């Protein structure tokens with residue numbers, strides 16, 4: 001039976017290592033149980049919402065479906081270990097995606113100007129230069145290399161660290177720390193996770209102190225000197241802000257660039273169309289985001305008794321919203337299992353919607369676009385050179401290796 005043990009499969013990080021099987025499971029749920037009571041062993045139960053219309057509905061009612069207090073799916077044992085480690089606090093950080101209402105609006109507003117389209121567009125020449133540097137790195141490693149490990153991990157990291165104001169020399173340390181914090185290995189040592197967060201906080205504590213003394217034109221300076229209602233943003237929230245941007249802006253974009261390249265290599269006619277017609281790059285980027293949808297879920301918590309598509313949800317119930325599933329909803333997309341670089345419109349929800357919609361979406365799109373333009377400027381042919389592997393995570397998951405073979409123009 002293809003759809004046995006659905007609850008366990010939804011929770012199991014390994015499920016997300018097989019994107020096609022995962023989408024088949026979501027298709028089954030959209031058709032048979034679109035608002036599913038899901039109770040995997042070892043986890044607090046929740047409603048899983050998979051249809052496009054229902055995910056939009058939940059995200060458009062932020063007063064009813066709160067972002068706090070439950071954020072992501074963790075085993076009860078991990079939630080308890082975290083709570084014990086940090087005086088009752090169940091989360092490692094206090095970030096905007098755990099906030100609601102006015103608090104969320106004010107905290108998000110501290111940097112939302114920097115993430116708007118016009119300032120992001122001004123970053124294009126710098127991002128283009130970084131993209132070209134990493135394409136050169138690929139060429140230097142070639143003609144056979146692991147695209148994910150050599151390029152896709154590092155390029156978005158450099159962009160997000162540039163935004164924050166972290167020097168390139170400290171990128172390896174940032175990668176190590178953020179990975180240790182968010183890794184979902186079964187044997188992940190919680191004490192080590194806590195240590196990694198402290199290491200990150202030490203680093204950014206020093207950076208923020210420096211930017212209070214000498215502000216620069218970077219996000220760390222904006223965060224370091226931010227005030228809300230005339231009061232400075234507390235240190236824990238400021239450090240959490242840095243960690244949120246560093247992590248939200250990294251794995252997601254790495255996964256989309258590598259997953260997007262894999263999709264092009266496995267759909268060579270689409271790759272050729274893009275190369276023949278670079279004007280299709282913008283729609284191609286959104287199709288890559290829909291296809292990869294690296295953020296697998298976030299939670300909402302019902303503030304009052306309510307309904308989703310006729311199903312009664314009790315106050316206090318957890319609701320898991322799926323971000324990959326709506327992009328493959330047959331009710332909205334024509335031939336959703338086809339990868340089409342000219343898909344327009346493309347109303348996928350892989351970047352979320354409503355007041356919590358991805359803050360970095362313009363930056364993400366620009367980064368992906370500049371990368372592929374730079375790649376096709378230099379590379380003549382590129383093809384899969386082995387079996388790709390995926391990282392196990394029910395939260396943010398994508399490729400962990402992508403062997404490629406290429407020739408240079």
Ligand code: HEM
Pocket residue numbers: 059096097098108160244245248249250252253256289293294295298323349350351352353354355356357358359360361363364
């Ligand atoms: C292709 C790449 C990316 C994808 C697929 C992605 C996806 C998402 C998703 C699904 C959410 C939750 C939306 C919701 O709850 O409705 C989110 C939130 C967020 N993203 Fe992204 N993201 C990407 C890149 C980035 C980048 C580059 C940055 C910043 C440098 C960023 C910063 C954030 C922040 C700060 C939030 C929290 C927003 C809030 O709660 O108000 N993301 N992203």
